[in-house]
Amino acid sequence: xxxxxxxxxxxxxxxxxxxxxxxxxxxxxxxxxxxxxxxxxxxxxxxxxxxxxxxxxxxxxxxxxxxxxxxxxxxxxxxxxxxxxxxxxxxxxxxxxxxxxxxxxxxxxxxxxxxxxxxxxxxxxxxxxxxxxxxxxxxxxxxxxxxxxxxxxxxxxxxxxxxxxxxxxxxxxxxxxxx
Amino acid sequence: xxxxxxxxxxxxxxxxxxxxxxxxxxxxxxxxxxxxxxxxxxxxxxxxxxxxxxxxxxxxxxxxxxxxxxxxxxxxxxxxxxxxxxxxxxxxxxxxxxxxxxxxxxxxxxxxxxxxxxxxxxxxxxxxxxxxxxxxxxxxxxxxxxxxxxxxxxxxxxxxxxxxxxxxxxxxxxxxxxxxxxxxxxx
Numbered sequence: 001x002x003x004x005x006x007x008x009x010x011x012x013x014x015x016x017x018x019x020x021x022x023x024x025x026x027x028x029x030x031x032x033x034x035x036x037x038x039x040x041x042x043x044x045x046x047x048x049x050x051x052x053x054x055x056x057x058x059x060x061x062x063x064x065x066x067x068x069x070x071x072x073x074x075x076x077x078x079x080x081x082x083x084x085x086x087x088x089x090x091x092x093x094x095x096x097x098x099x100x101x102x103x104x105x106x107x108x109x110x111x112x113x114x115x116x117x118x119x120x121x122x123x124x125x126x127x128x129x130x131x132x133x134x135x136x137x138x139x140x141x142x143x144x145x146x147x148x149x150x151x152x153x154x155x156x157x158x159x160x161x162x163x164x165x166x167x168x169x170x171x172x173x174x175x176x177x178x179x
Numbered sequence: 180x181x182x183x184x185x186x187x188x189x190x191x192x193x194x195x196x197x198x199x200x201x202x203x204x205x206x207x208x209x210x211x212x213x214x215x216x217x218x219x220x221x222x223x224x225x226x227x228x229x230x231x232x233x234x235x236x237x238x239x240x241x242x243x244x245x246x247x248x249x250x251x252x253x254x255x256x257x258x259x260x261x262x263x264x265x266x267x268x269x270x271x272x273x274x275x276x277x278x279x280x281x282x283x284x285x286x287x288x289x290x291x292x293x294x295x296x297x298x299x300x301x302x303x304x305x306x307x308x309x310x311x312x313x314x315x316x317x318x319x320x321x322x323x324x325x326x327x328x329x330x331x332x333x334x335x336x337x338x339x340x341x342x343x344x345x346x347x348x349x350x351x352x353x354x355x356x357x358x359x360x361x362x363x364x365x366x
């Protein structure tokens with residue numbers, strides 16, 4: 001019971017501090033899930049993002065369900081996903097009811113210009129950390145560079161990159177050596 | 180009755196959206212075409228608010244659209260309906276994933292997956308950096324290199340990134356400070 005409550009609150013905090021899409025959530029996941037509660041490690045997070053990208057549903061929800069599920073099965077997944085959605089429901093309902101011109105307010109625009117910079121810096125910092133767990137040899141470094149380069153010039157669904165990279169992993173390692 | 184229709188529409192949106200929250204936009208526009216629940220103009224306003232409030236954009240939009248259709252209760256239903264397909268599918272996949280995690284083939288697949296996902300995250304990070312630090316529209320009209328950079332934002336970024344790497348405080352510290360600096364210095 002205690003753990004479910006912790007999950008709900010941790011994901012409530014994550015939801016309340018995510019500004020942007022599912023990727024903006026990563027620095028918060030790293031802090032709460034990996035560093036604070038040790039519910040999952042960085043490899044797990046990368047795996048959840050990889051698989052979550054290819055499954056139906058928005059990334060933020062999919063990742064929350066993965067982490068919750070790992071900690072406490074179906075109930076854990078429910079606690080995490082309700083936690084991550086609660087701040088949205090509260091904040092959006094309040095704004096919709098009382099402050100329809102919210103995004104036109106100049107104070108909001110200035111605050112948000114600042115927040116975007118912080119989010120950019122937080123994502124960059126989390127990339128440094130994830131880089132260490134994803135890039136382990138020359139081949140994975142090459143794969144990183146190729147995929148990164150492709151995303152800059154080709155606007156294809158990430159699903160294709162993920163599928164191709166997984167296939168390459170299987171071909172190279174053939175399930176043999178310890179990956 | 181409108182609730183049931185709405186739940187069904189959001190369930191489908193949750194089921195067919197793959198990726199970030201903005202990927203659900205075509206479905207929300209499509210709903211606007213087929214029902215008189217909200218207009219396309221209203222949807223654009225709702226996107227603006229969803230992007231400038233806390234919470235993942237996809238969840239915010241489901242909540243806002245639900246509220247527009249029928250108030251607070253309806254916003255809870257629409258959000259839960261959007262989440263439900265993910266909840267079912269990811270829970271099933273998580274069960275399978277846990278069972279086969281030590282399987283050598285699965286491990287090989289993840290060996291290739293992790294760097295690719297790192298690249299996707301880095302690419303998303305580059306997108307946020309570009310939007311928050313660079314002024315590409317102004318640059319392409321004037322052609323002056325100095326116009327490319329949003330100077331105040333670049334300075335804030337240069338201060339905040341080392342702080343994050345050095346002190347490892349909770350992200351709320353940096354987000355709160357940056358919001359305040361944004362207001363004070365009219366970023």
